[in-house]
Amino acid sequence: MKLRVTLCGGHELASAADALGLIPADAATAALALIDLREPGSVAQAAALPAELPRVVVGDEAQIELAGALGMPKRSVARSCEPAELGPLIAATVPAVRRQATRSVLITSVRGGVGKSLLAANLARRLAPTRSTLALDVTGGGALAWWLGSTAATWADLEGLRDELSAEHLGVVATEAAPALRVVGGPPSAPSASLARSALRAALELSEIAIVDAPTLADECTRQLLGAVDRVVVLSYDDPVSIAALAASDIPEGAWLVASQSTAVSLSGRDVFRALPRAEAAIAAAASRPSAVGGALGRAYDELAEIVAIDST
Numbered sequence: 001m002k003l004r005v006t007l008c009g010g011h012e013l014a015s016a017a018d019a020l021g022l023i024p025a026d027a028a029t030a031a032l033a034l035i036d037l038r039e040p041g042s043v044a045q046a047a048a049l050p051a052e053l054p055r056v057v058v059g060d061e062a063q064i065e066l067a068g069a070l071g072m073p074k075r076s077v078a079r080s081c082e083p084a085e086l087g088p089l090i091a092a093t094v095p096a097v098r099r100q101a102t103r104s105v106l107i108t109s110v111r112g113g114v115g116k117s118l119l120a121a122n123l124a125r126r127l128a129p130t131r132s133t134l135a136l137d138v139t140g141g142g143a144l145a146w147w148l149g150s151t152a153a154t155w156a157d158l159e160g161l162r163d164e165l166s167a168e169h170l171g172v173v174a175t176e177a178a179p180a181l182r183v184v185g186g187p188p189s190a191p192s193a194s195l196a197r198s199a200l201r202a203a204l205e206l207s208e209i210a211i212v213d214a215p216t217l218a219d220e221c222t223r224q225l226l227g228a229v230d231r232v233v234v235l236s237y238d239d240p241v242s243i244a245a246l247a248a249s250d251i252p253e254g255a256w257l258v259a260s261q262s263t264a265v266s267l268s269g270r271d272v273f274r275a276l277p278r279a280e281a282a283i284a285a286a287a288s289r290p291s292a293v294g295g296a297l298g299r300a301y302d303e304l305a306e307i308v309a310i311d312s313t
Contacts, residue, residue, distance in 0.1 A: 003022050003023065003031055003032060003090070003094065004022075004023045004024075004025035004029055004030045004031050004032075004253065005017060005022045005023065005024065005025065005030050005031065005032045005033065005034050005090075006024070006025055006026060006027045006030040006032075006033045006034070006049065006053070007024055007033075007034050008033060008034065008035040008036065008039075008042040008045035008046045008049075009034065009035060009036030009038075009039045009042050009058070009081075010036060010039045010042075012036065012081045013034055013036045013039070013058065013081050015081070016034075016081040016082065016083050016086055017034060019083045020083050020086065020087055020090070022034075022090075023253060026223075027048075027049050027050055027053060028223075028224060028227050029223075029226055029227040029252075030053065031054070031094055032053070032054050032055070032056065032090060032093065032094050033046065033049050033053050033054070033055045033056070034055075034056050034057075034058075034086070034090075035055055035056070035057045035058070036057075036058045036059075036081060037057055037058060037059035037060075037063040037067070038058065038059060038060060038063070054076075054093050054094055054095070055072075055076060055093070056076050056077075056078065056086065056089050056090055056093050057072060057076065057077055057078070058077075058078045058079070058080065058081055058086070059077065059078075059079070060079075061079075064077050064079065075089060075092045075093060076089060076092075076093045077089070100230065101230075101311070101312050101313055102209075102230040102231045102308065102311040102312045103204055103208065103209050103210065103230055103312060104200060104203075104204060104209070104210045104211075104212065104228070104229040104230045104231070105123065105209070105210070105211050105212065105229065105230070105231045105232075105233060105308060106212040106214050106222070106225055106226070106229040106231070106232050106233065107119055107120045107123075107211070107212065107213055107214060107233045107235060108214045108215070108216060108217050108222050108232065108233070108234055108235070109216055109217065109234060109235045109236060110216060110217050110218075110234065110236055110242065110245035110246050110249045111216060111236075111241070111242060111245050112216060114235045114236060114237055114242070114260045115235060115260045115261070115276070116139075116213055116214075116235050117137070117139070117141070117143035117144045117146075117147055117213050118143075118147055118283065118293070119233070119235060119258070119260075119276070119301070119304075120135060120137075120144050120147075120211050120212075120213040121135070121144055121147035121148050121213075122147075122292055122293055122298075122301040122305070123211055123301065123304065123305050123308060124148065124177075124181055124183075124211045125148070125178065125181065125292045126292070126301060126302060126305035127209055127211070127305055127308065127309060128178055128179065128180045128181035129179075129180070130309060131180070131207075131208040131209050131309070131312065132180045132181075132206075132207040132208045132209070133180060133181050133182075133207055133208070133209050133210070133211060134170075134174060134181075134182050134183070134184065134203040134206055134207040134209075134210050134211075135148065135177070135181070135182070135183040135184070135210075135211045135212075135213065136183075136184050136185055136196075136199055136200065136203055136210060136211070136212045136213065137152060137183065137184070137185030137186070137213045138155075138185055138190055138191055138196045138199075138212060138213065138214055138215065138221055138222075138225070139185075139190055139213055139214065139215050140155070140185075140187060140188065140189045140190030140191075140215075141187060142185075142186045142187035143213070144183060144185065144213040145175070145177070145183045145185070145186055146290060147286075147290055148177040148178070148181070148183050148290065149177060149289075149290035149291065150175050150176075150177035150183055151175060151186060152175050152183045152184055152185050152186035153173040153175070153184065153185075153186055154186050154187065154188065154189065155185055155186075155189060155190065155191040155195060156189060157173055158170075158173065158191070158195060158199070159191065159192065159195055161195075161198075162191075162192060162194045162195035162198055163194065163198070164198075165195065165198035165199060165201075165202050166202060166205075167202045167203075167205035167206045169202065170184060170199060170202040170203060170206060171206055174206070182206075182207070184199065184203070185199075185213075190215065190221060191221070192221070193220055193221045193224035193225075194224075196221050196224065196225055197224060197225065197228055200212065200225065200228055200229070201228075208312070209308075209312055212225065212229065217234065217249050217250075217251070218249070226252050231256070231308070231311065232252045232254070232255040232256070233255065233256045233258055234251055234252075234255050234256070234257050234258065235258050235260050236257065236258070236259060236260060236267055237259075237260050237261060237262065238259055238261075238262040238264045238267055242267075243267060243268050244268075246267055246268035246270070247268045247269075251270065256273035256274070257270050257271065257272050257273050258272070258273055258274050258275070258276060258304070259272045259274075259275040259276065260276050261276065261277070261278040262275050262276070262277075262278075263275050263277065274300065274303065274304055274307075275300070276297055276300045276301075277296045277297055277300060278297075279293070279295050279296055279297035279298075281295070282294050282295035282296070282297050282298060283297070
């Protein structure tokens with residue numbers, strides 16, 4: 001049962017979640033909350049959860065009676081943390097999710113300097129001819145706009161609107177890098193996590209697909225965006241430092257692991273979705289006059305963009 005859950009309880013609840021193959025997560029990325037009312041402090045933890053997050057609770061007879069009086073459906077209430085009892089309740093509580101077309105792709109990594117912005121720019125270039133694309137650089141570095149041969153307004157111009165940012169606001173500052181391709185986000189600073197979320201929402205009103213060039217996976221802004229995007233791409237080298245960083249990272253379930261400058265088929269025990277070959281000459285040629293990368297690396301980008309395009313239909 002591969003499901004991200006937030007746990008409000010003690011060791012018994014954690015053990016049950018582990019036995020069921022559930023993935024502990026914070027409330028922002030969880031699909032369900034498991035709450036053991038018998039554990040001290042669990043009610044206070046549960047009170048801080050988003051109201052819309054589905055819940056399964058465990059309690060004694062009195063607590064179950066109270067939960068029922070408060071409108072908690074019987075299919076979401078258990079008398080023990082036994083996996084055999086919790087499993088069916090979880091399956092009944094979590095709403096069936098119909099797979100939606102991918103409209104947002106976040107590109108991240110476990111460490112910097114692996115070619116995220118180059119990948120984001122080349123995906124955006126290749127997707128734009130068939131679907132309107134908006135590229136968001138939330139790193140604060142401005143490399144995405146540079147690889148697109150453009151410039152982009154700083155996030156500071158929008159920070160004051162982070163709680164009310166509209167598609168109209170974003171459209172005013174978005175820079176056209178090519179037909180049907182616009183870019184937002186330039187140096188010298190990255191947006192706050194709340195502004196990044198608002199910008200993503202507005203971007204999807206302005207375009208058919210949004211490509212997000214994000215900081216590393218450990219960055220708070222990236223963590224906040226993981227639950228808001230349809231597809232996550234994690235880019236990594238195959239050197240020992242990167243392998244160690246991958247092993248220590250919480251890679252989102254379903255993320256595409258892409259090996260950069262590598263022919264590896266797995267990294268740190270995880271299957272590689274696609275590998276991008278080493279191509280210094282092609283990158284140098286593209287950098288001399290910012291343009292789409294060609295050669296073997298360009299063909300790898302073509303293939304990845306085609307998969308994203310199929311995924312978006």
